[in-house]
Amino acid sequence: MEELKYTEILQRNKELAGTGNSQPYTIGILSNVIINSIKEILEYSCRTHHLEPNIEAGNYDNIVQDSTHYQQKDLVIVFYDVLNIIDQVSEYFEDIDEQKYISLRNKIFSEIDIILENLKNTPSVVFNSFSSACFAGINIQPSKSDQFVDEINTYLNTKKSNNVTIVNIDQLFIHIGLKRSIDYRFYHSSKAPYSFEFFKWYVLAIEPLILKNTGKLKKAIIFDCDNTLWKGIIGEDGIDAIDMSPTSKEGRIFHKVQQIAVYLSKRGVLVGICSKNNEQDVLEVFKNHKDMVLKEEHIVIKKINWVDKVDNIKSIASELNIGIDSLVFVDDSSFEINLIKEQIPEVHTIQVPAAIYEYPDLLLKSIRSQFSLVINSDDARKTEMYKQQYQREESKKSFTSIEDYLALLGIELTVFCNNKEHIPRISQLTQKTNQFNLTTHRYTESQIEAFLSEGNNNIYSMSVKDKYGDNGLTGVCIVKEEGINPKKVIIDTLLMSCRIIGRNIEIAYVDFIINDLTRKGYEVLTAEYIPTKKNEQVADFYEKMGLHLIHHSKEIKQYELKISEYEKNKIEYIKVSSQ
Amino acid sequence: MDSKKIKQVMSIVFDVPLESITDDASTDTIPNWDSLRHLNLILALEEELGISIPNEEVGNLITYKLIELIVHECKK
Numbered sequence: 001m002e003e004l005k006y007t008e009i010l011q012r013n014k015e016l017a018g019t020g021n022s023q024p025y026t027i028g029i030l031s032n033v034i035i036n037s038i039k040e041i042l043e044y045s046c047r048t049h050h051l052e053p054n055i056e057a058g059n060y061d062n063i064v065q066d067s068t069h070y071q072q073k074d075l076v077i078v079f080y081d082v083l084n085i086i087d088q089v090s091e092y093f094e095d096i097d098e099q100k101y102i103s104l105r106n107k108i109f110s111e112i113d114i115i116l117e118n119l120k121n122t123p124s125v126v127f128n129s130f131s132s133a134c135f136a137g138i139n140i141q142p143s144k145s146d147q148f149v150d151e152i153n154t155y156l157n158t159k160k161s162n163n164v165t166i167v168n169i170d171q172l173f174i175h176i177g178l179k180r181s182i183d184y185r186f187y188h189s190s191k192a193p194y195s196f197e198f199f200k201w202y203v204l205a206i207e208p209l210i211l212k213n214t215g216k217l218k219k220a221i222i223f224d225c226d227n228t229l230w231k232g233i234i235g236e237d238g239i240d241a242i243d244m245s246p247t248s249k250e251g252r253i254f255h256k257v258q259q260i261a262v263y264l265s266k267r268g269v270l271v272g273i274c275s276k277n278n279e280q281d282v283l284e285v286f287k288n289h290k291d292m293v294l295k296e297e298h299i300v301i302k303k304i305n306w307v308d309k310v311d312n313i314k315s316i317a318s319e320l321n322i323g324i325d326s327l328v329f330v331d332d333s334s335f336e337i338n339l340i341k342e343q344i345p346e347v348h349t350i351q352v353p354a355a356i357y358e359y360p361d362l363l364l365k366s367i368r369s370q371f372s373l374v375i376n377s378d379d380a381r382k383t384e385m386y387k388q389q390y391q392r393e394e395s396k397k398s399f400t401s402i403e404d405y406l407a408l409l410g411i412e413l414t415v416f417c418n419n420k421e422h423i424p425r426i427s428q429l430t431q432k433t434n435q436f437n438l439t440t441h442r443y444t445e446s447q448i449e450a451f452l453s454e455g456n457n458n459i460y461s462m463s464v465k466d467k468y469g470d471n472g473l474t475g476v477c478i479v480k481e482e483g484i485n486p487k488k489v490i491i492d493t494l495l496m497s498c499r500i501i502g503r504n505i506e507i508a509y510v511d512f513i514i515n516d517l518t519r520k521g522y523e524v525l526t527a528e529y530i531p532t533k534k535n536e537q538v539a540d541f542y543e544k545m546g547l548h549l550i551h552h553s554k555e556i557k558q559y560e561l562k563i564s565e566y567e568k569n570k571i572e573y574i575k576v577s578s579q
Numbered sequence: 580m581d582s583k584k585i586k587q588v589m590s591i592v593f594d595v596p597l598e599s600i601t602d603d604a605s606t607d608t609i610p611n612w613d614s615l616r617h618l619n620l621i622l623a624l625e626e627e628l629g630i631s632i633p634n635e636e637v638g639n640l641i642t643y644k645l646i647e648l649i650v651h652e653c654k655k
Contacts, residue, residue: 006623007591014594036615037622183622185634192618196626 001045001204006037006196013044020052025214027055028070030063030115031079034192038199045203049216059435059537060191064111064405065502067118075213076119077126077206080111082149083134083193088469093135094144101144104468107408108152114405116159124163124213126206129153131169133178134193165209167202176201204369212372218348219326220270220300221367222316223261225282227332228352229294230254234281244291251291256360258293260367265298269371270320272301274312274329279304309336310343328370330363406503407573410467413475413505415460415512415578422461423448425473429495433476434534436506437495438527438541456481458489458520460513464500474500477513487523494527501537508574510545514566516578522563529557581628581650588627589643592620605642612641630654 001009025046029035039055046053056073058066063080070076086093089104096104119125132149157166173181180197187193194202211217226233231250232242244258245251265271271294275282282304286296301320303312309331317324325346331337332352340349350366352359416422427445434440443451451457462475474497482488496506517525527542531554539557543549546567547559586600593600593611606612612620621637624630624646630653632640640646 005626006619007588007627010591010594034615034618037619185637186618186622189634189637190614190618196622 001041001048002200004200006041009044009200010040013040013047016044016047018052020047020050022052024054025051025075025210026073027053028066028073028076029055029057029079030066030070030076031058031081032061032063032084033079033081033187033194034060034190035079035194035199037192037194037196038203041196041199041203045207046210049207049211049214051210051214051216059501060498062498062502064114067115071118071122073122075124075126075210076122077128078115079128080115080130081128081193082130082132082145083187084191086135086145086148090469093148096144101148105148105151107468109155110405110408112152112156112159116161116164120161120163122163124165124209126165126167126209127156127160128167129169130156131173133170133173134182165206167205172198172201172205208369208372211370217326217372218269218328218370219322220272220316220320221261221264221328221330221371222272222274222301222313224331224333224336225273225275225277225285225304228330229258229261230285234285235277239281239285239289242285242289244289244293246291250356253356253359255291255293257363260360260363261294262298264367264371270300270322271298272303272316272320273299274303274309274316276306276309277304308339310339313340313344313347328366403573409503409573410575411503411505411573412465412575412577413508413512414463415509415516415576416462417516417578418452418457418459419461419579420449420452422473423452426459426461426476429473429476429497430493433495433497434532435498436501436538437493437532437535438491438538439493439530440532440535441493443493451478451480456486458517460509460516462496462509464505471497471499475505475509477509479513479517482526485524487521489517489522489525491525491527503574504571505574506541507545507569508571508576511568511570512576512578514563515568518563518566525561525563525566527559527561529559530555531557581654582647584627585624585643585646585650588623589620589646592616592623600643602643624650628654 004012027042029038036057039057042055043053056070058070061084063078067076085104085108089096089100091100130149130152132143132145135143135145160166176197181195182193182198183195184193208217223229226235226242230242230244231254234242243251244254246255261271273282286292286294301316303316305312313327313329314324317327323346324344328348328350329337329340330350330352334351337349337351340347348366348370350363353362423445427443427448430441430443430448448459451459458479460477460479461473462477463473464471464475476493476495477491478493479489480492482490494510496509514525525547527547529539529542531539542557542559547561549557550560551558586597589600589604590597593609593616595609595611599609601608621632621640625632628650630650632649632653636649640649
């Protein structure tokens with residue numbers, strides 16, 4: 001896939017659509033940056049393995065809240081990017097004061113807690129490691145962002161449960177190169193930092209996990225012998241001339257390949273031999289050649305004969321009682337490789353490269369994408385030790401409810417009524433906001449100006465800030481008098497920028513507005529929801545706020561409420577003031 | 580040559596038939612041309628044509644004609 005261009009992936013993905021399993025594999029992606037281009041690349045990867053993916057991306061910068069909705073997915077991927085965390089700090093991060101640093105770090109800790117808690121029953125979660133590569137440059141002195149990233153990575157590692165896999169983003173950056181991974185242009189204009197190149201390698205990195213989760217991983221690896229496990233041909237050159245010595249120039253390559261085979265056998269992979277030779281010659285090598293690392297004890301099945309390899313491979317699969325698609329086959333001969341590819345394409349083949357020095361790396365690369373290696377028990381114990389140590393030291397309370405978490409944020413709203421200075425921003429918000437927008441009426445600046453000068457309209461603009469930063473003017477509500485009945489008003493527009501969705505701000509905002517309308521002597525409130533492709537998330541917003549649905553059609557939902565009947569929600573952790 | 584390639588890329592990224600990418604195509608005529616696909620379009624054009632589109636132009640490229648013009652500029 002890495003060699004394909006984005007448009008090629010799009011085309012092939014479209015061709016493969018609907019060809020996979022009927023049971024979809026559901027994936028949810030949570031992110032605090034824009035990562036939408038990953039969708040088709042990930043779909044394509046799944047479809048090449050006969051999986052039919054169903055991918056849903058959460059709202060922008062809404063990881064914590066969206067994690068509650070995605071528990072049922074087969075896989076949840078978390079792109080929690082430090083770029084956007086650091087961006088929300090108003091001062092230069094390297095110069096942040098200690099108090100603010102600690103409070104920001106603790107906020108991330110509690111967010112990690114909530115995300116992990118919400119996703120604890122999800123079969124598989126991919127969490128990207130936090131990276132400071134974008135900020136650090138080459139600097140021998142550790143920076144504040146390095147320290148920050150170290151602390152939150154350590155926290156994530158100690159708190160994560162077994163269903164969570166951490167993708168080492170720095171490794172990906174090293175592999176691809178930072179400049180080719182990150183596009184700062186689109187980060188600054190659209191919060192979309194990642195290149196196609198990055199997404200391709202990212203998908204390749206998590207592919208084995210998806211294969212593992214769906215039972216599509218390989219179980220056995222079958223090696224040819226001559227020029228595959230050693231240099232030379234035993235039947236012609238004889239036991240003294242074949243070479244797998246750790247000290248000879250080419251022998252050391254084969255030596256390493258054998259080490260890899262042993263490593264696999266220790267980690268639950270079935271290792272077999274399939275070679276056209278006299279059986280005695282080969283067994284002699286395994287028993288008596290001093291440089292052999294791979295021994296008979298590592299090998300579960302041997303087919304050393306003159307039968308063609310297709311038949312041999314088929315009988316290996318049936319004797320081991322595994323599917324033919326669970327096999328990987330390694331051989332130096334293009335004849336054998338092509339025969340297998342043609343006759344049993346389900347078998348993954350690896351041909352020993354002509355540039356022999358590339359052989360071990362090629363083998364390892366294939367292995368990483370095809371096998372799930374059982375970690376050894378020492379590693380597992382080490383993780384457990386860290387966890388216990390951490391729990392002893394932990395004195396900090398875990399935040400596991402959204403309410404606790406929101407309370408921690410210290411959200412403050414300031415609501416302005418009919419503020420002329422806000423006209424440009426109000427107009428811009430009506431033009432740009434799609435998701436949290438009940439009616440999606442688009443207004444120019446002069447239209448907004450006209451509403452204000454009519455004198456019987458109330459335009460409420462709202463700015464939002466919390467302990468960690470100021471989101472600026474991000475909410476608009478336009479309330480108009482109905483005309484015939486001066487005690488009756490209609491909510492013409494209610495919208496909020498997606499930056500602030502999911503914090504119950506909308507509830508506190510509507511509470512405030514209705515309170516203000518009461519104060520001004522209005523008696524009846526009407527409102528509308530006009531569905532668009534993008535605003536489904538607010539389809540039931542007015543119902544939730546206690547308004548009565550009086551008319552419902554495909555194009556519109558209309559509501560009414562006697563203002564005196566409105567029950568305030570009193571979100572106590574959000575402070576609202578007016579200006 | 581480039582114009583054919585540009586239209587192909589647009590058709591694939593927006594997932595619409597090649598015929599609908601007329602010389603008058605714009606964000607108004609192609610409903611799938613939203614802000615997210617716009618980013619993908621720019622990156623895909625850069626990848627396909629081996630060019631680098633200046634940041635300040637990215638937001639302006641809302642019609643086929645404008646894209647053709649800027650691709651031509653970039654190739655100079």
